[in-house]
Amino acid sequence: MDINKLVVGISPTKKLYLDDPYLRESRATVIVSKQEKKNVYVILDESIYHPKGGGQPTDLGLFKGDGFNITLKKVMEVRGVLVHFGKLYGRLPQAGEEIDCILDWKRRNLIMRLHTAGHVLDYALKEVYGRVVDTLGALHGPPTAFTEYQGMPPTPEQIEVIQKRANEIVEDRREVKFVYVSRDELMMAVKDAPNIDRLPKAEKYRLVVIEGVNAIPCMGTHVKNTIEIGPIDVRKVEKTEKGFKLYYAVKEF
Structure with missing residues (x-):
């Protein structure tokens, strides 16, 4: 299925997770549905599901309706436009039909905690390196x-400091909020954020602001307060061609 053709002429999906990442269920209207063997592609007018991208893996979940279920893959x-792909059980839902959307909350909550932890680690590295990394x-x-x-990987001693500083921010119970700004406002708000030069031009930008820590342009899902992250564990650091990968984890509930 060529999903580029599937979205032609369709308005952008309303992304409910941008303003409420804690929303676990919703009702939405089918705009397009296309079956491919036992699978189906579905486009909705609005969605609680974050797609793969922006450093996040895809959300998963379930669609339910009269005479069908769809398990999202x-x-x-x-x-x-968000295109939902999953396995179809029963009949194919039709355009204009309302369906129940149920999010895999355990997976989403883990992603939210890990994504906010990633922003905290960005700040901890900045403190240790003395510059934005x-x-x-x-x-x-x-x-x-x-x-x-x-850049150069941190030493074992620096890794210890990075983890300690990140967990201090978690324990400080810092508020996390979303704000929308113009490009001029963006350059003032995020002067210490990484990769600003690579941002595409847009009328407005969504910032994830961690109180007293950083403000980063991001379309991802995050927790409301750093205490929800739980302890951050830096598992290992691996050298790469242009820098290094810092692997980390949080406790799964």
Whole structure:
């Protein structure tokens, strides 16, 4: 299935998780549904499911309706439209039909905690290195969370300080909030954030602001307070071609 063709002429999906990442269930209207053998592609008017991208793995969950269930395998974003792909049980839902959307909350909550932990670690590295450390890539979710940074890897002693400082921020119960800003406001708000030069031009930007820590342009899902992250464990550091990967974990509840 060519999902680029599937989204032609369709308005961007309303992304409910941007303003409420704790929303576990919703009702949405089917815009498009296309069956492919035992699987199905579904586009909704609005969605609680974060797609794969921006350093996050895909959300998972379930669609339920009269005469069908769909177990989600992945969610993709194409030109602002979310395409939900899953295994179909029963009949194919039709355009205009309302369906119940149920999020795999255990997975989402882990991703939220890991993603916010990643932002905290960005700050801890900045403190240890004495400068902003640009990121090259990340996976803030299962199976193994990591952020790849540019530059020389930290020493074992520095790793210990990074973990200690990150967990101090967790225990400080710092508020985490989302704000939207223009590009001019962005440059003032995030002067210490990594990778600002690589941001695409847009009318507005969503910032994830951790109180007294950092403000980073991000479309991901995060916890409301750093205490929800739980203890951060830096598992290992691995040298890469352009820098290093810092692998980390939080406790699974």
